[in-house]
Amino acid sequence: MMLRRAFFLWLLPAAFLLPLWLLIGWGVFNAGGWALLWVLVLAVPGVFVWQLVLMALIRARGTVRGHRAVSWWDVLGVGT
Numbered sequence: 001m002m003l004r005r006a007f008f009l010w011l012l013p014a015a016f017l018l019p020l021w022l023l024i025g026w027g028v029f030n031a032g033g034w035a036l037l038w039v040l041v042l043a044v045p046g047v048f049v050w051q052l053v054l055m056a057l058i059r060a061r062g063t064v065r066g067h068r069a070v071s072w073w074d075v076l077g078v079g080t
Contacts, residue, residue: 004069007078011058011070015051019044054078 026039058064058074070078 001069004067004072004075007070007075008059008064008068011051011055011078015048015055018051019048022047 022039022043026036031039058070058078064070064074
């Protein structure tokens, strides 16, 4: 139950931290300007919007709201 609750709590911070991780990766691997353009224009907004949509879909279910924990299928889907 603790793992499922941790995934539940992680859904919102992941929407902000995963796109930031793309920018950090760009800086660490010293990618060029075209890679930065791709990251800023496509990857960061896409990951941010997708994470928010995924969070909304998961949290909208009554069982998730009632238990304040995601199902094992959500852990499998989000965790892979």
